[in-house]
Amino acid sequence: MPAIRLDPSFLLAFKGLSKSRREWVAARLRLFQIDPSDKALRFRALRCAPGHFLIDSVRYDRIILRRETDDLYAVVDCGGHDIIDAWEARAGDER
């Protein structure tokens, strides 16, 4: 079970979210801590950001993490956009 550090940059973004979006982000982080390999997290390396990973989501906020050590991840940002869903659906046919 990895340790999670909540960096100030994340808390700033997190505080800017609505209550329901905060709850969703909190639930994702909880799931990540319990089982980082859970497929529902869509956990993957972030493009062009060495050492960084994404808890990905089509419809909700995406969470950026940085791996500090094998056992410690820093959560550094979160956010989303309501168009991503539509783009994923369109691009899905192509990929």
Add this chain to the structure above:
Amino acid sequence: MIEPVILEVMHRLNEPVPALVQGLGSASLVRSARTRPGRTETSSRWVDHWTKRAQDQVDALVRAYAAGPIEADHLAQLDRLIALLDAGTDETSKTYRRYEKLTKGFLKQLRASAPADAAAFAAQRDRIFGDWARAALVRSELILALRALRARYRPDAGTGDIFDNPDDLTAYLRGVAA
């Protein structure tokens, strides 16, 4: 040198992807859908090329920050870049939805007046919107990479509380007020 790379990233990520769909809904595209189906290959190649260039430039920016030296203004520039690109996403999102609606209406008319052309146009439309969406998704992920870069260089980076127990983590996040 950080500034020139920031400018390159700004120009690349704000390139008018809608140029891909210019003319969607026009008679000329209907003709070309029928006579030159290769047009969509061009848009697909454009996205592949754009993706590679955009990634290379963001990689270069990450390297430029790593090489330093980083001055306060470089962080402000990165903040402005991210804000500008986020505004671009809002704009692109509106344009995308508007074009979807326009071309849907046009397709409906075409189905009534020229069913043979409608099939070719529909296929062309799907491909072009698919390419547009693909580029837009890459762009949105590159903005996340820039946000990760920005977070790394904040003076308070690395100072957060550490949680090694999901219940403590959940309780803490629940207590964070808006």
